[in-house]
Amino acid sequence: MYAIVDIETTGGKYNEEGITEIAIYKFDGHTVVDQFISLINPEREIQPFVVNLTGINNQMLRNAPKFYEVAKRIVEITEDCIIVAHNAKFDYRILKTEFKRLGFGYKRKTLCTVELSKRLIPGQDSYSLGKLSRSLGIPVSDRHRASGDAQATIKLFKMLLHKDLEKFIIKDAIRIESKSQIAPNLKHIIDALPNTTGIYYIHNEEGEIIYIGKSKNIKNRISQHFTNTSPKSKKIQRQAAAVTFEKTGSELIALLKESEEIKRNKPLFNRALRRNIFSHALYSFTDEAGYLNLKLDKATDENAITTFTTKQSGKQFLFKATEAFNLCQKLTGLYPTTSNCFNYTIKTCNGACLKEEAPETYNERVRQLISKYNYANKNMLIIDHGRDIDERSIVYIKNGVFVGLGHFNLNYQITNIEVLESIITPMENNRDAQHIIQSYLRRHKNIKIISL
Incomplete structure (x- = not known):
């Protein structure tokens, strides 16, 4: 559990500042489950430059509660939480100073979104909350007010959790939880999970990830893991x-995330999925007569049109593609013969097998197939469902290379390539990722694709 905190102060000498406003959002990594927002009477003057920056003046704070009046609420809402703030050293120092004045030792673990951003989103011109939010397409309202800045920090932190492919943030959070907080039985774990599409991570008591999986229904999938009687399930x-x-x-x-994160984290019980599992691929070559031929063969690291988990699934695809693009069974390798193919006999082949159709005409249809199922040299965005109704997911292909993925808000149009590349989580362009994308595009013909 996290407590997203933002504090506005009076300014002044080091450790003599007072809090003028505080916002705390208790955040479970997905949604806000509790919040506390309040102006605070600092019992001291506010520096003029701070008044100009925040708009908070002494008159506004005259009837606001003093810190000791809200201290109990702050302790309760941050109990057993990691404090997350943009420049966490400052906010945490201010909180500890105020509690010290009350004679109370306040201690929490902290995470700084400035430091996390430098690690997970390198190369930004500035890591101030305002400029970083603009470069990442994060809307910010009430800048330099506690609630507005805290809400922007929540959106930034969600993006950082998404970009953390090694899961060091989550693993550390689980590791520091007391064992009494960790669910004592598997049913309690299941009850807390959603019936949504996503990735799940099973951890041991040390916070280490022992299994990674994906599902269209996370709760149901974990229920299967925890009720299955196979030797592997019992170990998990x-x-x-x-x-x-x-x-x-x-x-x-x-x-895509499941494939990438299994390779990065190497969970104990994912051994079978660490290797490439796509055994066959479709290739093209030009024969002596100038016709483009298709060939289903064992997958190599060479450029393939598309890949398959089995030879049979590749053959099924080829049969459908041959029919859809009116291709010759002989030239697609489905009908070995020295004469005409079967489709020529039933008049559904134009005669490329007997050189009756011009290579140029035939090859154009083969290229249409290749273009549809292969993104070599293309610049495009694959747009799919988002996590919320006002959001969409995005897979970025640049010069035929899978660059990465991310999410964007529908209210923020992705028109700037620099903003696009900032919100993208970089991913490895390996054969597994290529297969996943190509296979998904084959199965989802109506998915939205934007050419850049």
């Missing part, structure tokens, strides 16, 4: 101490 059940998850909205995003 014995070691499971907590389950975290990340909503993706899109199954494509979930598939």
Whole structure:
């Protein structure tokens, strides 16, 4: 659990500042579950430059509660939470100073979104909350007011959690929880999970990820893990101490993140999925007569049109593609013969097998197939469902290379390529990712694609 905090102060000498406004949002990594927002009477003058910056003046704070009147509420809402703030050293120092004045030792673990942003979103011109939010397409209202800045920090932190492919933020959070907080039984873990599409992470008591999976229904999938009687499931059940998850909205995003994060984190019980599992691929070559031929073969690291988990699934695709693009069975390798193919006999092949159709005409249809199922040299965005109704997911292909993925708010149009590349979580362009994207596009013909 996290407490997203933003504090406005009077300004002044170091450790002599007073709080003028505080906003705390208790955040479970997905939604805000509690909040506390209040002006505070600092019992001291506000520096003029701070009044100009925040708009908060002494008159506004005359009847506001003093810090000791809200201290109990602050302790309660941040209990067992990691404090998250933009420049956390400042906000945490101010809180500790105010509690010290009351004779109370206030201690919490902290996370700084400035430091996390530098690690997970490198290369930004500025890491101030305002400029970073603009570069990432994060809307900010009431800048330099506690609630507005805290809400922007929540959106930034959600993006950072999404970009944290190694999951060091989540693993550390689970590791520091007391064992009494970790769910004592598997049913309690299941009850806290959503019926949504996303990635799930099963952790042991040390916070280490022992299994990563994806599902269209996370709760149902974890229920299967915890009720299955296979040897592997029983081992997972014995070691499971907590389950975290990340909503993706899109199954494509979930598939890509699952593949990437298993390779990065190497969970104990994901050994079978660490290797490439796509065994066959479709290739093209030009024969001596100038016709483009298609060939289903074992997958290599060479450029393929598309890839398949089995030879049979590749053949099924080829049969459908041959019919859809009016291709020759002989030139697609489906009908080995020295004469004409079967489709020529039933007059559904134009005769490329007997060189009756001009290579140029035939090859144009083959290229249409290749273009549809292969994104080589293309610049495009694949737009799919988001985590919320006002959001969409995005997969970015640049010069035929899978660059990464992310989410964007529908109220913020992605027209600036620099903003686009900032919100994208970089991913490895390996054969598995290529297969996942190509396979998804084959199965979802109506998915939105924007060419850049």
